[in-house]
Every structure is written in C-alpha cells, then in structure tokens.
Amino acid sequence: MGEPKTAGNSRKRELRRTVLAVRRTLPPDDRQAAAEELARRVLALDELAAARTVAAYVSVGTEPGTGPLLRALDERGARVLLPVLQADNDLDWAPYEGPDALAPVGRGLREPTGPRLGPEAVIEADAVLLPGLAVDRRGLRLGRGAGCYDRVLARLAASGAHPACAVLLYDGEVVDHIDGEAHDRLVRTAVTPAGVHRLGEE
Ligand SMILES: Nc1nc2c(c(=O)[nH]1)N(C=O)[C@@H](CNc1ccc(C(=O)N[C@@H](CCC(=O)O)C(=O)O)cc1)CN2
Numbered sequence: 001m002g003e004p005k006t007a008g009n010s011r012k013r014e015l016r017r018t019v020l021a022v023r024r025t026l027p028p029d030d031r032q033a034a035a036e037e038l039a040r041r042v043l044a045l046d047e048l049a050a051a052r053t054v055a056a057y058v059s060v061g062t063e064p065g066t067g068p069l070l071r072a073l074d075e076r077g078a079r080v081l082l083p084v085l086q087a088d089n090d091l092d093w094a095p096y097e098g099p100d101a102l103a104p105v106g107r108g109l110r111e112p113t114g115p116r117l118g119p120e121a122v123i124e125a126d127a128v129l130l131p132g133l134a135v136d137r138r139g140l141r142l143g144r145g146a147g148c149y150d151r152v153l154a155r156l157a158a159s160g161a162h163p164a165c166a167v168l169l170y171d172g173e174v175v176d177h178i179d180g181e182a183h184d185r186l187v188r189t190a191v192t193p194a195g196v197h198r199l200g201e202e
C-alpha cells in the first residue's frame with residue numbers, strides 16, 4: 001500500500017511500517033482530538049505567529065490531521081501554500097483556497113485546484129510544516145520514502161531561505177535515532193499533540 005520503490009535503507013523501511021501500523025490502531029475520536037491539539041500547538045509557535053506565508057499540507061489517511069490547522073491559518077489571514085505532487089516526486093505548490101477547492105488525486109491525497117505557482121514558490125514561505133512518520137533527536141526526519149520533502153529542504157537550503165521548518169507527528173514518533181542517508185536534511189522542530197520538541201540541541 002503506497003510504499004514507493006525508492007524507500008531508502010531497510011531500517012527506514014521497517015520504521016515506516018511500524019509507525020503506519022501503530023497509526024492504524026488509533027480510534028477516530030483520538031485522531032480528531034489529536035488534530036485539534038496539534039493545531040493549537042502549531043498556532044502557538046512563535047515562528048508561526050509572525051509567518052505571513054506558510055507552506056502546509058492536507059493530511060492523508062492516518063496522518064495527524066491538518067484540517068483544523070489549515071482552517072485556523074486561513075482565518076488568521078496567513079497565505080497558505082499546499083503541495084501538488086509531480087510525476088518526478090518533486091512538489092509544485094498552489095494556494096489553499098478553502099476545503100471546497102481541494103480535489104482527490106489518488107492515494108488518499110487531496111490537492112488544491114487553484115493556480116500552480118511552481119516548485120520554487122516554497123522559498124517564499126516564512127514557515128514550512130512537513131508531514132512525516134518519525135524524527136530523531138538530531139532532527140533527521142523519516143518521510144514516506146519518495147524524497148519529496150528532502151527535495152524541498154534541499155531547495156530551501158540552496159536558495160538561502162531559512163524558514164522555520166516543523167514536522168507534525170503523533171506523540172511517540174520522536175525517536176532516539178534514525179539511520180540517515182547523505183541526502184537527508186535536518187529539521188529543528190517537531191510538533192505533536194502533547195508538545196513541541198526542539199531538535200538538534202544536545
Ligand atoms: N499529507 C501529505 N501530503 C503529501 C505527502 C505526505 O506524506 N503527506 N507527500 C510526502 O512526500 C507527498 C505525497 N506522497 C504520498 C505517498 C504515499 C501516500 C500513501 O501511502 N497513502 C496511503 C494512505 C496514507 C496513510 O494512511 O498514511 C495509501 O495509499 O493508502 C500518500 C502520499 C506530497 N503530499
């Protein structure tokens with residue numbers, strides 16, 4: 001189910017499977033509560049308070065829900081950019097124009113129907129919220145294995161942009177160590193329903 005062929009090292013694959021299996025055991029009521037807590041914590045981040053443009057995403061399947069968060073960012077007047085998956089696994093971006101302007105594109109994904117701004121648009125973001133399956137204490141993030149967000153982080157670094165980058169996870173998905181690969185990029189913050197984790201600080 002949705003496991004890309006380019007899934008990196010076998011320990012990463014194993015951790016992906018474990019996290020997804022645990023997520024599937026969460027009852028719907030707990031997921032809804034987690035989505036609301038997560039929104040509250042993300043909105044309270046200092047780096048989000050000042051952000052005019054936020055790159056976010058529409059949660060898929062059993063991911064920590066981003067519905068309440070997207071609504072609140074929109075109401076706050078932030079310009080919200082959402083990813084549009086390209087055939088080569090790079091991400092294009094389009095503005096969030098409300099839940100009615102999202103269309104299903106397969107694999108449970110919903111994407112914005114508005115104008116495509118191009119892959120470089122993410123550089124305009126003051127804050128970037130990333131999906132993930134886990135992160136370690138250094139800030140090494142485990143995604144779904146297609147490298148989409150590794151590319152985003154590489155693009156931000158190459159452009160000299162330094163937006164606040166936070167991965168959104170469930171409690172328990174901040175782990176001690178993930179075996180990294182050369183292309184992996186670190187994030188500084190993880191937000192879970194129970195709290196904010198500042199990473200890479202010994
Ligand atoms: N919300 C979200 N959007 C994203 C990503 C992501 O990880 N999460 N991606 C990050 O790279 C890209 C899309 N890549 C994806 C790759 C696989 C699956 C997938 O396996 N879907 C499952 C259901 C999800 C689940 O229950 O966790 C499926 O097909 O059944 C989804 C998105 C761009 N947009």
Ligand SMILES: Nc1ncnc2c1ncn2[C@@H]1O[C@H](COP(=O)(O)OP(=O)(O)OP(=O)(O)O)[C@@H](O)[C@H]1O
Nearest residue numbers: 007008142143144145146147148149150151154183
């Ligand atoms: N900057 C990049 N440019 C092009 N391809 C890349 C880049 N970074 C990573 N990749 C490709 O992505 C593949 C998957 O990487 P990895 O397993 O680390 O993904 P992930 O971080 O778990 O997933 P994602 O970034 O999609 O959330 C790598 O094997 C590599 O081929």
